[in-house]
Amino acid sequence: EAQVTQNPRYLITVTGKKLTVTCSQNMNHEYMSWYRQDPGLGLRQIYYSMNVEVTDKGDVPEGYKVSRKEKRNFPLILESPSPNQTSLYFCASSLSGTLGDTQYFGPGTRLTVL
Amino acid sequence: KQEVTQIPAALSVPEGENLVLNCSFTDSAIYNLQWFRQDPGKGLTSLLLIQSSQREQTSGRLNASLDKSSGRSTLYIAASQPGDSATYLCAVVNNNNDMRFGAGTRLTVKP
Numbered sequence: 001e002a003q004v005t006q007n008p009r010y011l012i013t014v015t016g017k018k019l020t021v022t023c024s025q026n027m028n029h030e031y032m033s034w035y036r037q038d039p040g041l042g043l044r045q046i047y048y049s050m051n052v053e054v055t056d057k058g059d060v061p062e063g064y065k066v067s068r069k070e071k072r073n074f075p076l077i078l079e080s081p082s083p084n085q086t087s088l089y090f091c092a093s094s095l096s097g098t099l100g101d102t103q104y105f106g107p108g109t110r111l112t113v114l
Numbered sequence: 115k116q117e118v119t120q121i122p123a124a125l126s127v128p129e130g131e132n133l134v135l136n137c138s139f140t141d142s143a144i145y146n147l148q149w150f151r152q153d154p155g156k157g158l159t160s161l162l163l164i165q166s167s168q169r170e171q172t173s174g175r176l177n178a179s180l181d182k183s184s185g186r187s188t189l190y191i192a193a194s195q196p197g198d199s200a201t202y203l204c205a206v207v208n209n210n211n212d213m214r215f216g217a218g219t220r221l222t223v224k225p
Binding site: 039042045090097 | 118123155156157158159160163203205211213214215216217218
């Protein structure tokens with residue numbers, strides 16, 4: 001089944017404790033991205049990647065890191081999480097990232113930083 | 115900078131009613147507009163995609179319209195069912211491939 005998977009689905013952590021949220025897709029998509037969703041703000045893009053070893057900042061990259069060493073994986077790293085990073089995170093992928101390509105979304109990761 | 119607004123933020127209707135969800139955007143230079151459905155604990159599912167050159171798209175009981183010049187889109191749901199209860203998001207893709215989401219409308223269809 002074609003899908004985007006994220007792990008963990010739920011995470012509660014404390015300020016400053018490094019964490020990684022994994023994202024994997026099995027559709028051989030070139031483009032992958034991370035969003036955060038907050039009440040009243042909609043989805044905002046954190047980082048995106050057009051292909052292996054190519055990553056770029058989205059609208060809200062501060063406090064986050066990403067890497068794209070393999071085509072299928074695009075982990076989101078929070079080196080020193082803070083409470084304002086409590087949010088619902090979505091990973092998405094699309095075939096090529098060209099104009100208007102349909103994005104496929106993962107199920108989301110709900111992160112709480114205490 | 116493109117801004118996408120969805121009104122109302124929440125809507126509750128009795129089963130069987132027809133309803134309209136609204137989406138507005140500030141920059142009419144868009145490539146396409148998509149409507150998504152989001153269920154609790156799940157990701158986003160694409161419902162309809164309208165290219166900038168199109169006026170509407172239909173899928174089953176759903177009809178999405180686009181008026182690019184006025185910066186508006188509507189999602190019409192006919193004969194609503196409890197299973198339609200979800201949050202509906204609209205998103206626009208600009209000509210620079212930047213995707214912007216609205217905050218969503220949370221729909222509840224009561225049996």
